[in-house]
Amino acid sequence: xxxxxxxxxxxxxxxxxxxxxxGNDFQKVVIAGMGGSGxxxxxxxxxxxxxxxxxxxxxxxxxxxxxxxxxxxVSYSGNTEETLSATRSAIKKRARVVAITSGGxxxxxxxxxxxxPKGLQPRSGLGYMLMPxxxxxxxxxxxxxxxxxxxxxxxxxxxxxxxxxxxxxxxxKGIPVIYGYFPFGAVAYRWKTQFNENAKVxxxxxxxxxLNHNETMALSETYRKGGVFVIAFANTNDSRxxxxxxxTQRLTKSRFELVKPKGTSTFERLFYLIHYGDxxxxxxxxxxxxxxxxxxxxxxxxxxxSK
Amino acid sequence: xxxxxxxxxxxxxxxxxxxxxxGNDFQKVVIAGMGGSGxxxxxxxxxxxxxxxxxxxxxxxxxxxxxxxxxxxVSYSGNTEETLSATRSAIKKRARVVAITSGGxxxxxxxxxxxxPKGLQPRSGLGYMLMPxxxxxxxxxxxxxxxxxxxxxxxxxxxxxxxxxxxxxxxxKGIPVIYGYFPFGAVAYRWKTQFNENAKVxxxxxxxxxLNHNETMALSETYRKGGVFVIAFANTNDSRxxxxxxxTQRLTKSRFELVKPKGTSTFERLFYLIHYGDxxxxxxxxxxxxxxxxxxxxxxxxxxxSK
Numbered sequence: 001x002x003x004x005x006x007x008x009x010x011x012x013x014x015x016x017x018x019x020x021x022x023g024n025d026f027q028k029v030v031i032a033g034m035g036g037s038g039x040x041x042x043x044x045x046x047x048x049x050x051x052x053x054x055x056x057x058x059x060x061x062x063x064x065x066x067x068x069x070x071x072x073x074v075s076y077s078g079n080t081e082e083t084l085s086a087t088r089s090a091i092k093k094r095a096r097v098v099a100i101t102s103g104g105x106x107x108x109x110x111x112x113x114x115x116x117p118k119g120l121q122p123r124s125g126l127g128y129m130l131m132p133x134x135x136x137x138x139x140x141x142x143x144x145x146x147x148x149x150x151x152x153x154x155x156x157x158x159x160x161x162x163x164x165x166x167x168x169x170x171x172x173k174g175i176p177v178i179y180g181y182f183p184f185g186a187v188a189y190r191w192k193t194q195f196n197e198n199a200k201v202x203x204x205x206x207x208x209x210x211l212n213h214n215e216t217m218a219l220s221e222t223y224r225k226g227g228v229f230v231i232a233f234a235n236t237n238d239s240r241x242x243x244x245x246x247x248t249q250r251l252t253k254s255r256f257e258l259v260k261p262k263g264t265s266t267f268e269r270l271f272y273l274i275h276y277g278d279x280x281x282x283x284x285x286x287x288x289x290x291x292x293x294x295x296x297x298x299x300x301x302x303x304x305x306s307k
Numbered sequence: 308x309x310x311x312x313x314x315x316x317x318x319x320x321x322x323x324x325x326x327x328x329x330g331n332d333f334q335k336v337v338i339a340g341m342g343g344s345g346x347x348x349x350x351x352x353x354x355x356x357x358x359x360x361x362x363x364x365x366x367x368x369x370x371x372x373x374x375x376x377x378x379x380x381v382s383y384s385g386n387t388e389e390t391l392s393a394t395r396s397a398i399k400k401r402a403r404v405v406a407i408t409s410g411g412x413x414x415x416x417x418x419x420x421x422x423x424p425k426g427l428q429p430r431s432g433l434g435y436m437l438m439p440x441x442x443x444x445x446x447x448x449x450x451x452x453x454x455x456x457x458x459x460x461x462x463x464x465x466x467x468x469x470x471x472x473x474x475x476x477x478x479x480k481g482i483p484v485i486y487g488y489f490p491f492g493a494v495a496y497r498w499k500t501q502f503n504e505n506a507k508v509x510x511x512x513x514x515x516x517x518l519n520h521n522e523t524m525a526l527s528e529t530y531r532k533g534g535v536f537v538i539a540f541a542n543t544n545d546s547r548x549x550x551x552x553x554x555t556q557r558l559t560k561s562r563f564e565l566v567k568p569k570g571t572s573t574f575e576r577l578f579y580l581i582h583y584g585d586x587x588x589x590x591x592x593x594x595x596x597x598x599x600x601x602x603x604x605x606x607x608x609x610x611x612x613s614k
Contacts, residue, residue: 027334028335028359034516034517034520035517035520035521036520036521038517038520049369049370049371050370050371051371052335052359052361052369052371054359054361057514057516057517058489058516058517059516059545059547060489062356062359063356063357064356064357064358064359081547082516175482175534182365182367192521192522193520193521193522195525196521196522196523196524196525197521197524200524200525200528201525201528201529202511202522202525202526202529202534202535203522203525204509204511207364209341209364209365209366209389210341210342210345210364210365212605212608212609212612213341213342213343213345213500213605214342214343214499214500214503214504214605215499215500215503215509215510216503216604216605216608217503217504217507217602217604217605218502218503218507218508218509218510219509220604221507221508222508222509227482227509228509238366240366240388240612243611243612244608244612247608247611247612248608250611251604251607251608251611252604295524297523297524297527297558297559298519298520298521298523298524300558301519301523301551301554301555301558302519304550304554304557304558305519305547305550305551305554
């Protein structure tokens with residue numbers, strides 16, 4: 001499948017109906033995953049707070065994992081070394097373990113699983129991996145899903161705006177810095193990772209209001225020297241955050257490129273922002289003449305480390 | 308107090324004996340704080356996993372906060388707008404609320420508190436703010452505290468190594484990128500914030516193994532162009548992480564500056580790494596001829612936003 005086709009499949013992914021029958025008999029949710037699969041937990045942690053969601057992006061699991069824990073292992077390939085290690089530990093500690101994967105070893109060691117379609121880059125399967133968790137713990141109305149489908153479809157048909165942003169980034173010598181805000185802090189991180197993997201450029205993300213407590217001090221000088229290309233998610237409903245975006249620009253004498261999520265629900269806005277970043281990083285890869293699907297270094301690293 | 312004196316006070320801070328009498332009758336720990344106070348929660352989350360530790364770096368608290376939640380509010384000044392907002396919500400929801408502060412409004416609204424000494428930059432009071440949580444939930448042996456005191460004292464007496472690193476950073480045109488690993492991922496973030504606030508330079512942090520799943524793809528080109536100055540914490544006991552550090556350098560053709568924490572316990576190594584970064588950022592501020600205590604932009608921003 002061509003990379004652009006992978007991107008276009010996101011709208012179908014939001015309709016993925018897999019879910020888990022886990023009841024409500026757990027106190028904590030642990031989501032384990034790395035990279036393009038790990039982002040799923042990060043995004044969900046900001047969407048859901050009825051129970052604590054704890055992220056594992058490493059080999060080890062926290063001590064508290066036990067029978068009262070819903071442990072969700074996410075690995076597109078099913079063969080991610082860190083996630084397999086964490087999942088084995090969770091099984092030993094008798095957590096309620098479920099998995100989201102296209103197969104691999106993870107599908108062998110976990111009974112209850114959502115099997116996602118094969119054949120994509122893991123990071124292009126974000127919708128498939130996120131939806132089973134949303135369907136289980138924070139289900140959306142059918143109309144919201146439909147509206148999101150339509151929104152993403154329009155972006156697939158016309159993404160000149162994203163290509164124009166990619167052109168401006170490519171002309172700039174600054175590294176892309178993406179500023180998010182709750183509940184889209186993880187989406188800013190997603191943009192960063194997409195810039196890394198698709199366009200092979202360094203990028204940095206952080207979130208309002210935390211960034212106002214430290215990195216704002218470095219911004220004016222770096223901006224003046226052209227060291228950064230700042231993208232900020234706008235259209236927040238929180239007037240305190242809107243003020244922060246405005247004042248950070250004024251006081252640091254910087255200009256941010258604002259991305260204004262469309263849609264009325266958090267779900268629509270979430271996928272709008274994700275898709276927007278996917279397209280910007282894709283167009284940037286074309287402008288830079290690099291192959292967005294080439295992640296050979298990551299693959300070599302996996303092989304070298306597991307030797 | 309001179310900034311260098313603030314740094315030198317860290318060894319006294321690890322002896323700070325304040326603690327809370329909270330028993331064991333809670334299921335979740337929420338730690339709220341921003342910037343130099345917020346880092347406390349990030350660090351503690353990696354040290355303790357008997358119960359889920361959830362971080363709040365924003366105005367709002369998660370839905371799950373209730374009577375079974377230990378809510379720890381950390382604000383050096385006691386007047387941080389986001390932390391006050393989150394703490395008021397936690398009080399309303401009848402969480403067990405305690406506070407760590409030098410005074411301010413936070414000291415007025417919370418009954419049970421650890422009062423830390425005034426007169427420091429908030430970020431220089433990290434030890435004072437961290438110890439009450441450690442003393443309460445993960446107490447250390449007296450001998451460990453003593454060894455840490457001695458270790459920090461030696462660093463105060465001789466920090467030529469840290470000055471040399473600051474000189475190399477200053478000569479380089481790259482932005483400092485700090486790679487941590489569990490349980491020192493938050494310390495890498497601490498370095499980043501210290502570079503921002505003390506030396507007024509942009510910086511970026513991330514952690515093994517997560518960084519091997521995305522930003523490694525951007526490293527070789529950025530490194531070759533001199534765009535980054537990479538510092539990695541070394542001396543991990545985990546051979547899988549040690550391999551990753553080695554192979555990431557080899558495959559991306561990059562050279563990392565390794566910081567090897569001294570000490571045998573996690574506690575000693577934690578404070579060694581914190582103090583090392585404090586000195587590097589301090590020396591970098593001198594080389595760049597900027598005032599490490601100047602955070603006027605952050606203060607202006609707070610005033611503008613709260614208008």
